[in-house]
Amino acid sequence: MRKRGMTITQIAQETGRDRKTIRKWLNKKEPQIYRRRISRPSKLDPFKDYVRQRMEEGCLNARVILEEIKAKGYTGGITTLRLFMKPLRPTVIDKATVRFETNPGYQAQVDWGRFTVDWHGKEKRIYAFVMVLGYSRMMYLEFTEDEKLDTLIGCHVRAFEYFGGRPEVVLYDNMKTVITGRDEQGHPIWNERFDRFACHHGFLLKSCRPYRARTKGKVENGIGYVRKNFWPRVRAFTGLDDLNR
Secondary structure, rough: OOOOOOOHHHHHHOOOOOOOHHHHHHOOOOOOOOOOOOOOOOHHHHHHHHHHHHHHHHOOOOOHHHHHHHOOOOOOHHHHHHHHHHHHHHOOOOOOOOOOOOOOOOOEEEEEEEEEEEOOOEEEEEEEEEEEEEEOOEEEEEEEEEHHHHHHHHHHHHHHHHHOOOOOEEEEEOOOOOOEEOOOOOOEEEOOOHHHHHHHHHHHHEEOOOOOOOHHHHHHHHHHHHHHHHHHHOOOOOOHHHHOO
């Protein structure tokens, strides 16, 4: 290529290599002798099938898997594990979002997570109520059997007891137990009973803008934490009381 008159930049573009690499090769008097790399056994080798299995089950958190394989005898570090897991992870491209912060005590965010469990030999869906304080990210989690209004109200009361108070505003997405619809201007129509509950406890109801669930990103991250960090550690439980404890 060089003898044909191509520049280093053109050769680099043609071969898909860096210009410095091309220049280094051109400065050599003869081709470099090829030496096969000797692959050394890794401490992770005996555990790779287990890691793949856990990732297929939905556990993508390296620290969780590290704890599990250390219990099985793994003596290596987390860097080796992360390098192995990296190409196996699904590629997720996410849009950047400007972080919205609130003052202490001002806002909390609420949402449900859903989990499928083996319930006495049958598949059963259970629900995770999550409330996250916007300033401190302090989180309350409670597992339930449904998402009914009475259940939602009870979870709020226990969350406020856990936090030792209530925020000024609580943010929701378009959950049906809270928002029954929207008016012509797009404003939420609140469930009458839940609205009275909020008035009684002295907090304001606020909804995410339609199709902008990112505005409640703090609670989304909270649910992600429950799903990726807490849930993979759950092996067995006798019931909801046991699970919540």
